[in-house]
Each structure stands twice: as C-alpha cells, then as structure tokens.
Amino acid sequence: MVSNPAEANIVLSEVEFEVVGKRPIRPDGVDKVTGRAQYGADINLSGLIHGKVLRSPHAHARIKSIDTSKAEAYPGVRAVVTAKNLPFASLSKEDLGGDYMRLKFASDHVLASDKVLFKGHPVAAVAANNPHVAEEAIKLINVDYEVLPPVLDVLEAMKDDAPLLHEELRTTSLGETSEKPSNIAAHLRYEKGDAEVGFAAADVVVEKEFRTAAVHQGYIEPHNGTAFWNTDGQLSIWTSTQGAFAVRGSVADVLRQPVSKVKVTPMEIGGGFGGKITAYLDAIAALLSQKSGAPVKVVMSRVDVFEASGPAPATWMKVKIGATKDGKFTAVKAELSFEAGAYPGSPVMQGMMCSFGCYDVPNGLIDGYDVVVNKPKTAAYRAPGSPQAAFGVESVVDDIAHQLGIDPIEIRLLNAAKEGTRRIEGPVANRIGLVECLEAARDHDHYKKPLGPGQRGRGVACGYWMNRSFSSSLSMTVNYDGIVTLIMGSVDIGGTRASIAQQTAETLGIAYENVKPTVVDTDSIGYTFITGGSRTSFATGWAAIEAAEEVKKLMVARAARIWDTSEDDVEYADGVIQHRSDPELRMTFKDLARQLANTGGAITGSANVEPAGEGNGYAVHLVDVEVDPETGKTDILRFTAVQDAGKAVHPSYVEGQMQGGAVQGIGWALNEEYFFDDKGQMMNSSFLDYRMPTSLDLPMIDTVIVEVANPGHPYGVRGVGEAAIVPPMAAIANAINGAAGVRLNSLPMTPGNVLDALSGDGQ
Amino acid sequence: MPGVTHVQTTINGEEVNFLCEPRQSLLECLRDVVGMTGTKEGCNDGNCGACTVIFDGRIVDSCLVLGVEAQGKEMTTIEGLATPEGLHPLQQSFLEQAALQCGICTPGFIVAAKGLLDQEPDVDEARVRHWLAGNLCRCTGYDKIVRAVLDASQKMK
Incomplete structure (x- = not known):
C-alpha cells in the first residue's frame, strides 16, 4: 500500500493539500488547557439562582397528587414548578389533535404529569438562592404515588400481558396501526431478495441470539441548563449541547413559544457522544426563571446523569447467516428488539440499516422492534444502533469463518460491500473504503505477529456507519488585517473549529492561523443541525467551502474595481488576486484586505447548505486479548483501529476519534452495564460502580487512517466520529473465543460472565 | 448565614480569603465562592478526577476536601500553571499532541500530571498510566494524553 512518508499511519492518500491534512494547534486549545474555557456549568449571571429537580423514586407509578406548599414556604426558595406549569397541562386533546401524543411525551419527559416511567423521572423543581437550599426544599415536596409493576426487559415488555407504560400507545407495524395498546411502538422491516431461498442454497447456516446491556455515553461533564426569561418575553438559554438549534426547537415546542423568542447560546461542551442532544433541563430552568424573575442554573449530579439522561438501549437480537462452502454469503436475516426506554424512539432503525452494512448480500430480511420499558428514555450514542447489531452480526460472521476454515479477514473481504453494492434497506453504495480497510488490517504488522504464550486470542471485526449530512450555516468576514473571522452554528466537541478553519484556509489559499473561528448562538447564524452523525467536518466543511468561494468572488470583484478593470480579467489563485494579462497588477489576500476599508468595506461570504454526497464510513479493528482462566478477566494486549476517513482533515483528531471510539467500545465489551434491581432501581449509578476504562486498563491504541476520497466532498472528507465504536465488542468477543474457546453472546463480557462461560453455566 | 467560616488560604501563590459553610466542598468554594471555574466537576464523589488540585504538595480530588480544610494550606489549580510568559510544558504538550477533545477533563489531567512530574521527572508509560x-x-x-505527559517530561528535563 502507498504510504505518505511523513505520516506512516496514513495509507492510500491520493492528493496532498496545503492546510487540509496537516496537524495545527486547535483554535480553542489554549483556553481549554488553562481552565479559561467556559463550559455550561461555569456560567455566572447577575442575580443567578439555582434549581434542583425532584425525581421519581419509582420506576413506574401513577402520580396521585403533588403538594409543594412546604417547599414554597421554605426560606430562600424563589420558585417551585411541576408539570402543571407546562403549557401541555392547559391544552386539551381536541386542541392538539394529531399532535397530542407527541407533545404529551415531550412534555412529560421534561416534567411528569400523570405517571412516572423511570426511576429519576422529573416530577417537580425548585429554584432557591443557593443550591443547598434548593436541595433541602425538594425534599419537602410531598408526592403521593400509586406504585405500578415495572417492565424492565425488552422481551417481557413485548408480551401481550405485560403491564403497559402508555395506555394510548399503539404499535405501528409496517405502516398499519394496531387496535390494542402495546409497549411495542413500532415494527419495521427491510427486505432484499428472498432470504429463505438464500438459506436453502447455503452449505452452512449459523443462527444465534444475542443480548446487550444498556450503557451510558459517559461524558465527564454533567448536563446543565441556565435560563433567563425576560419580562419582554425573550427567553435566553445557556447550555452544554451538541445542537443549540435542537435545544431551541425542543424548548420552544414544550413551552409553546415561537422559536425566535428563544435564544440558545451553546457553551463549551464536555463530551456528548449523542447524549447531549435531548434538552433535559433547559425548559425546567426556563419555567423556574419565569416564575422567579431571576436567571436560574440547573446542573445534574452524576447520579442524575446515569438515572435520567439517555443511555444507549439494551437489546435482544437474533442473527442468521448462510454461506456456501467457499464462504460466500447466500442470505442474512436479523431480528432486532431495542429498548427505547420510557418513550418511543430507540435507534433500532439505524441498527437495522447498519447491521449488514459491511456486506454485499443477495438476500436479506431485517425486522426491528422499538419497545418501551421503565428505564430512562434512550438517547443516541455514537453510531446509534450499529454497535449492538455489529456485535451479533460480526460474531456470527466469525463463527462461519471458523466452521469453514477461512481466515476471518478473507471471509470479510470475500463478502465486503463496495461501490455499487445495494444495501438491504435500499441505497446503493458510492465509492467506499471497506475493502481497503480490510486489506490494511490484513497487511498490518499486528495481524502477522504471533500471539505469544498464554490464553491469548486475536479478534477482528468490521463496523459501518452511513455518515450524515443535514443542514449547516456559516459566514466569514475578511477583516482589514487579512484575518478571516468565521462564525458557525456547529458546536465544537472535539476539534471542528480546527477542521472547519482548515477547510476555509485551504479554499482561500491562506494560512490556517489567519482564520479565526467562533461558535455562536441561535440568533447569530442560520439553522445548523447538531454536531453528531459524523456530519460536521463534512457538511459544515461544505458550508465553509461555499462561503469561501463567495469570498473569493467578492475579492475578485473588489480588485477589479480597484484596478478599474473587468472582473473577467482578474483571477484568484492560491491566496493571490491577479490580473490575467498584466503581471504588475497583483495583490496577496492580505494586500487586498488592507485596501477594503476605503473601497467599499468588509467582505462577507455566507452559506446555508444541506449537501448531498456524504460518504459512508467503515472501520476494521484488530485486538489481541489474554483471558485469565482463574478470574475470567480479559486484558487488552494490543489494539489496532483501521478506518476510512476519506481525507483526514486534521489527522491527530481523526486518530483521536478512532482511539476514543475504540476505547468506549472496549468498555462496552468488557465492563459497562446498567444494573437494575427487580423494582427498576439502578444499582450502579456512580463512576465507581459503572466502570469505564481508565488509562491503566489499556495499551496504546494504534491507528491506520485509510484515505479513500469521498467523491461527494471537494477534499474527499467522510465523517469519522462514529464507525470507530462499532467493531470493538465483536472483535473482543471473537478474540475471547480464540483465547478461551468460549463464545459469549451477551454484553458485557465481565470476568464473571467469562468464568460462567468457561464452566459451561452461562449464556 | 449560620455557621459561616472565614478561610484564609493560598491559591497559586496568592493569599485568598473566603467565607464558606461547613458543608461546602473545596471544589464548590473554588468554583462558586472564589469564582475560579477552571477546576471542573464531573462526579462530585471522587471518581473522575476532573476537580484535581495540588493541595500542600499532594494531588487531591477537591470535591472530597471541605472548603474549611483549606485554612492555612497552599494549593495549585489549573489557573496557576501558565505564566505571562507562556504555557506550562504540560499545557504545550497537550496542545501539540492533541491530547484533548472536549477538554472538560483536561484541567484535572494536567494538574494531576504536574503532581507526578514535580516529584518524578523520569517517568515511563506504565508509570504515567498508573x-x-x-x-x-x-x-x-x-x-x-499519555504521550503528552511523556513528551512534557522530556521537555522539562
């Protein structure tokens, strides 16, 4: 494979650029290493008071009454609110018509009206002069509950006689709505060819059931929301979110306000991974502000974060693959049942789309079920739905390889999706890089090196995420000193200020240091979709390129005016504006910038885009493990992550995404799990008991960035944030199988579960 | 306010006086009373390290120290590392090695790493990870992060 000599871990690069592909210091870096960056909880406003939320102690109960009188009378308390303060309480079913259920779910998720549906469900909130007083006051609120039996498992919830979470909920099944209420919100299906015919033609068929536990995104910064509802009706919100416009939309929705009455300022965000899209606290802070007349800050405790923000769903899955004796897949089938949590909306559809996204299969049938249970409403978590599905699919692929005696990378290469492959849900792949990733893994030193002594095994698995686009807005202004100020709506979670500034500088032909990016509030830029879905460097990058192209045109027009010539005589190349025929007439970007003041003023380019052409993302991971037969503990000895980035705009942050995704996957594989007792109480809602990987648990995570350019982007960019969390669980399960001869079909693969499997008790 | 205590302490070489309640943690006092928000809260129960400060020469989770315990002590927080001349080598290495993404844990890591390198200039990967x-x-x-700390340890020699 072709390697860039300066970047040993980047392969297949076809084009080199001046700024894109380099590793500059991020623009927000100094503030973040010195403690000056302002995250959501760091905000202080004149007259700020503090809110606390009273949460349900029960997983499932009817609210009979709420008495807030003692809390309201408590010294220092400034406001108390319940669901009665939400507009939904005064709207009738008739008022809302077809929107009734959706708004009820949205409002009840903010503050429960008639029922609580998970331990931690908000029922009331207090604002007080200091957070300790608010904490004391919420304990004085008396809620009378009628406790109901909880439903805590996806398969139990699907039974006909299961207790119902929502009496109004009907199943939407393949376009039809059921008569009977049910916990199954939706049944979806994708189909290609005829799976039964394909299985009949197979020499080997493997079918297995899998389970995965609920896991949390685990961002270190707890949710927060600060609101000030001014007497003129303008509501301002400061919050840590992946999408200021998403918060604006959901707050305006539940408070029945026009979106333009709500201004959301995205503060620096301390991790999200999909978990900071839902607005948990912002509407509560707004209600408390409305009632008290003061700005109100609400911050979750870590227990609140675990119990009441969205984990990724627990799942039950059945996966079946048939293959010829040569290893060619003839048919695939999957059934995915995902826990949505308290309200419908698990990522089961994305799980279905991704399940066989790595393979070119002639026949496939995928069914998915979105099922409500008495657990916190699930939220997106990095490639939502794909990691669970891949755990099942990539384990079965490995079993087929073993049965047929085929190398696990070779069987994947034999069946790999490539340009022109039609996926089961319909779309046909553009130029994609899975084959190149598999080849890079196969050719890597890691794959060739012997494992060494001990109970060691090596596992491999692939992962797919479609990558997203959606809308982005951005504008840039050329200042008189030649510095381009760039304002955007995309929140920066992990280096997108840098990656967008790089694409801007590249397009303008100027130095990276001359671009100064800022993330702004919802009044200051056009609608921009969340930072998520691996979309930002792609879609907001496109916006930057389009806005920069506009700037170039305006710079050419200005030069033409200064030189008193036609615009057609002027060209812009590599940051220099010059006359096409007169070599004397030539200005650098900075030269022209200095002349803007007296020739018509500043130049601004802007773009609102929703680009097509997002390029699918693929990852392949290799892992070596050692299993201790005495304790069942699995150690990660070596890990190599390979991923097609299209073009790595900032290779260090691409590596960071690959490493971070891999390590979240390692945690998901080996340790992480929501433990509930039979009453639906989470038993491990702290970082001590919900065990995320530490530096001591891990080796360095080697990376190989594959650059198969995305034809849908000027620099070939694909998203990179998500595919990296997809392969680790199956890769580690496959490695454990190699090390200890046991196939674990359930996550996490804790020492106890491995020991059970070794003694034949588990699974 | 009942039971409010006057605390005199030294933060980043400067004498600081504040009033606190006995129930307030050092973390809360730093952030909400003194107004130094560089030290972050991630869990408030000593399990994430985001609130790490150097307290009389030892690294501690400031959420597990009471504000009143700061009386007469000397501490270093993330705000105390950079000078008007520039960044601390650890801060520079974190930037150069891209050792942060969201950055919320970064102050705690940098302060904890300073606690290590102040005592042990010679470190290897295993020691840093531990x-x-x-x-x-x-x-x-x-x-x-591990690479950045190793890199800084070389620069500081």
Missing part, C-alpha cells in the same frame, strides 16, 4: 488512573477521560482513549 498515576493517571484516577482521572477519567471519555474522548481520547488516553493514548494521546
């Missing part, structure tokens, strides 16, 4: 095991990062997988 020392930093009390600090959680969810973005990076630790690879680049």
